[in-house]
Amino acid sequence: MRDRRFLEEKREYWLNRLSGNFATNDSPRYEKRDFISLTHYCAEELEGLLKFAEKLKSGKDTRKYLADKAVGLLFGVASTRTRISFNVGVKQLGGYSDYYNARDLQLIYHESLIDTIEVMNRYIDALVVRLYDMNNYGKGHESMNLLAERGRIPIINGLDDIEHPCQVMGDILTIKEKFGEEYKKKKLVFTWGYAKRQKSPGVPHSMMAAASILGMNVLFAYPEGFELDQEYVDFAQKAVRESGGQLEFSNNLMEASEEADVIYVKSWKSLNMSSEADEKTRNRVKKDWCVTGEHFKRANPDAVFMNCLPIIRGEQASAEVIDGPHSILYDEAENRLHIQKAIMAALIR
Numbered sequence: 133m134r135d136r137r138f139l140e141e142k143r144e145y146w147l148n149r150l151s152g153n154f155a156t157n158d159s160p161r162y163e164k165r166d167f168i169s170l171t172h173y174c175a176e177e178l179e180g181l182l183k184f185a186e187k188l189k190s191g192k193d194t195r196k197y198l199a200d201k202a203v204g205l206l207f208g209v210a211s212t213r214t215r216i217s218f219n220v221g222v223k224q225l226g227g228y229s230d231y232y233n234a235r236d237l238q239l240i241y242h243e244s245l246i247d248t249i250e251v252m253n254r255y256i257d258a259l260v261v262r263l264y265d266m267n268n269y270g271k272g273h274e275s276m277n278l279l280a281e282r283g284r285i286p287i288i289n290g291l292d293d294i295e296h297p298c299q300v301m302g303d304i305l306t307i308k309e310k311f312g313e314e315y316k317k318k319k320l321v322f323t324w325g326y327a328k329r330q331k332s333p334g335v336p337h338s339m340m341a342a343a344s345i346l347g348m349n350v351l352f353a354y355p356e357g358f359e360l361d362q363e364y365v366d367f368a369q370k371a372v373r374e375s376g377g378q379l380e381f382s383n384n385l386m387e388a389s390e391e392a393d394v395i396y397v398k399s400w401k402s403l404n405m406s407s408e409a410d411e412k413t414r415n416r417v418k419k420d421w422c423v424t425g426e427h428f429k430r431a432n433p434d435a436v437f438m439n440c441l442p443i444i445r446g447e448q449a450s451a452e453v454i455d456g457p458h459s460i461l462y463d464e465a466e467n468r469l470h471i472q473k474a475i476m477a478a479l480i481r
Contacts, residue, residue: 149478150180166280166287167475168273170297170341171367175375178301178346185305185467185474196226197477201257203227206248207290208234208263208272213441214290214298217468218260218476225473227480230256234263245275249283258286258480264293266330266401286479288472294361296334298475299440300342302467303335306460307394309467310436316348316377318393319432323385324354325439325448326418327399330410335398335440337364340379344368347375353388354381355417357410358402385421392431395458396438397423397448423449428458436460 170178187193203222205215215231222229234240239248252259261279264272272292280287289297308315322339336352337360343350344367352360359365372379382388389395402410414421428435437449437458445451453459 147176147180149481150177150184150474164284164286165479166283166289167297167479168276168280168287168289169295170300170338170345171364173345175345175347178304178342181301181471181474181478182305182308184478185301185471188473188477189467189470198222198225198227198257198480201225201227201480202255203229203476203480204252204256204259205229205231205290206234206237206259206261206263207231209291211262211290213465213468214260214262217472218290221469221473221476224469225477227257227476245278246282249279253284256285258288258476259283260288260290261292262290264291264332264334266293266332267407269293269403288475288479291332291334293332294334295338295341296332296440297338297342298468298472299335300338301475302471303339303396303438303440303464304342304346304348305467305471306438306464307436309463310460311393316346318349319391320348320350320394320396321385321388321392321431322350322352322396322398323388323423324358324421325397325399325423326414326421327444327447329399330401330407331399333360333400333403336360336400339396340364340368341371344371344377344379345375347372347377349378351380351382351388351392353385354383355413355421356383357405357413358400359404360400361403385423385427386430389427389430392427393435394438395423395427395431395435397443398440399448418447422447423453425450425452425456428453438464441465 205218219229261276263275273294276289276292311318368379435458437453439461445454
């Protein structure tokens with residue numbers, strides 16, 4: 133266990149990086165830091181990331197933080213926003229990115245993750261990883277932590293089977309943009325939505341962690357059987373008591389939508405049922421778990437609709453909502469670029 137002084141100095145170093153104060157704080161005695169789980173960060177650090185992203189987005193900070201730096205993108209599953217935004221973000225910060233499909237590497241022939249990261253340590257300055265298997269819950273997150281343990285370079289989680297921290301920090305940046313400094317007091321309804329495909333619960337877990345740490349007001353709605361990982365529920369309930377936020381749960385989306393300021397829909401697979409039972413249940417309840425205009429009639433007049441994309445009209449939400457005046461999907465997608473630039477600029481040295 134590190135002593136308290138070391139942890140305080142390390143935190144001060146991180147906060148100085150977020151402020152752009154590099155000269156007096158770059159020291160080899162500080163260990164590298166990863167961005168795998170938001171549970172590893174405090175409110176001051178997350179708020180610092182948001183402010184840094186706002187500064188980068190405004191164009192007031194044009195420093196090439198990644199000049200002469202190489203960032204690898206190791207993806208085992210498909211991606212649109214994560215892949216493009218990281219590629220563009222690295223270039224805008226003055227660095228070079230290289231994309232690796234796991235199927236094109238020797239991983240496909242069972243080379244170990246340890247050998248892979250030990251070699252990458254010699255070539256690149258950071259690694260963004262997107263890795264999960266929805267038939268083996270937790271394995272992707274375990275692999276992410278193994279890479280971080282053996283990596284001498286920062287590991288950034290671009291989605292695993294338990295968390296999606298970059299997505300959620302971009303989401304919170306978007307909510308803050310729409311509602312200003314009072315964003316924490318706004319009612320965020322984070323709801324399960326029907327989708328044919330069984331998806332990672334990474335976004336709701338990361339949102340639960342971040343919202344509870346920051347002291348936000350969030351209600352999670354889902355059908356019975358789609359409860360989230362109890363480890364994250366326990367963490368959030370403890371964190372929200374310290375932060376002064378509000379955390380609630382509901383099995384009725386229509387009731388949950390009352391006086392909502394944000395309705396955020398995201399599908400995720402059941403952690404308690406078999407794939408067959410999950411499919412049967414989601415097909416049975418899908419009519420009640422598609423966000424429509426009826427839900428926004430119950431929400432506040434200036435409420436916004438969010439989803440991390442991709443989304444199919446008529447599944448998680450109706451076309452009238454996705455394409456309607458409440459939707460801020462594309463603002464949300466854009467902010468992935470800005471928050472990830474802040475994350476990379478703060479982590480990579």
